[in-house]
Amino acid sequence: MQQERQLHYGLIVRIYGDEKCFGPGIAQLLERVQVTHSLRQAAASMNMAYSKAWRIVKTAEETLGFKLLMSVTGGKGGGGAELTAEALNFLQRFREFESALRSYADEAFVEFFS
Amino acid sequence: MQQERQLHYGLIVRIYGDEKCFGPGIAQLLERVQVTHSLRQAAASMNMAYSKAWRIVKTAEETLGFKLLMSVTGGKGGGGAELTAEALNFLQRFREFESALRSYADEAFVEFFS
Numbered sequence: 001m002q003q004e005r006q007l008h009y010g011l012i013v014r015i016y017g018d019e020k021c022f023g024p025g026i027a028q029l030l031e032r033v034q035v036t037h038s039l040r041q042a043a044a045s046m047n048m049a050y051s052k053a054w055r056i057v058k059t060a061e062e063t064l065g066f067k068l069l070m071s072v073t074g075g076k077g078g079g080g081a082e083l084t085a086e087a088l089n090f091l092q093r094f095r096e097f098e099s100a101l102r103s104y105a106d107e108a109f110v111e112f113f114s
Numbered sequence: 115m116q117q118e119r120q121l122h123y124g125l126i127v128r129i130y131g132d133e134k135c136f137g138p139g140i141a142q143l144l145e146r147v148q149v150t151h152s153l154r155q156a157a158a159s160m161n162m163a164y165s166k167a168w169r170i171v172k173t174a175e176e177t178l179g180f181k182l183l184m185s186v187t188g189g190k191g192g193g194g195a196e197l198t199a200e201a202l203n204f205l206q207r208f209r210e211f212e213s214a215l216r217s218y219a220d221e222a223f224v225e226f227f228s
Contacts, residue, residue, distance in 0.1 A: 007178075010134075011215070012126040015227070020124075064121075097219075097226040101125070104218045105211075112211040113129070 009109050013098050021063035022094060026056050030068065030083055030091050037080035039069060123223050127212045135177035136208060140170050144182065144197055144205050151194035153183060178204065
């Protein structure tokens, strides 16, 4: 019997309503919208088709029951897409939930696999 | 602003060595080998091609550094595939790790999303 090799774990957290609506993909997409102020640029930066990004956002909005993105016109940057207050709040809770699970999993992994 | 809809979470846990080696798929496959004593029947019961099941088991064995399945010949059932002691042990730890994370996540989800 060989020694068990060096292992680590991976964790994917998703939120569901009637269907899958929020996970690592849309979280990253929204975070990139915060930076680029553009769903199109955010999608491109993840090598994701704009049509797919749009569909992911629409499905999540329908399932969650609130808007995630809003259009901002004018201003110094010439306008673009911004996250709604509800989106910012939900995104933050998602990341905190993920982070809490990872902290717990780090300890549990050592307990079960060391 | 609409009320946030009824939500729940989903969690996928995987174990990695040099590459992905153990997750819900192979765990279920091994549990079905325990019942059917056959990798072929276990795969079929999951609508998985035998070649895929075989590859998943081989990759996991290579990454983990120990055998998961052994052939048993003869006996009342006419022989077949059985889990090695190391596989039984690892499978149990995987299910316990998963279960511990879900218990924690159940509470954390209420905290973050209620």
